[in-house]
Amino acid sequence: MADSWPIGDPMEDGSGGLWGALTGIAGAVGKGAGAGFGLGDAGGAVHVPMLDKLGQGVTDMTLSQYPGYGDLWTYDARDGVEVTAAGAVALGVAAVALWFVLFSGGR
Secondary structure, rough: OOOOOOOOOOOOOOOOOHHHHHHHHHHHHHHHHHHHOOOHOOOOOOOOHEEEEHHHHHHHHHHHHOOOOOEEEEEEEEEEEEOOOHHHHHHHHHHHHHHHHHHHOOO
16 A cells, blocks of 8 residues: 555655655755755845734734833834933923922922
């Protein structure tokens, strides 16, 4: 019954069937890795803009639970945390208020 397969007996040594193909591929990958080539070297980096949009949507959904996200500050995986114009004004007002609280003493 194994001889009726179009690929021969996959477990028979030297059959050139499925087992031979798998060992050939494994040997080629192993020799390439030994020579310094990884599997990622063949294709290079692939940039998919749709995945960027999906990732930013997940980030926005996750960070929207924190106060001021989107209005006072934003986050982008490439740029990091960015303070918006309204956020800069809020930071300035908070710094002045802190200055008065700390240094006005009891005067």
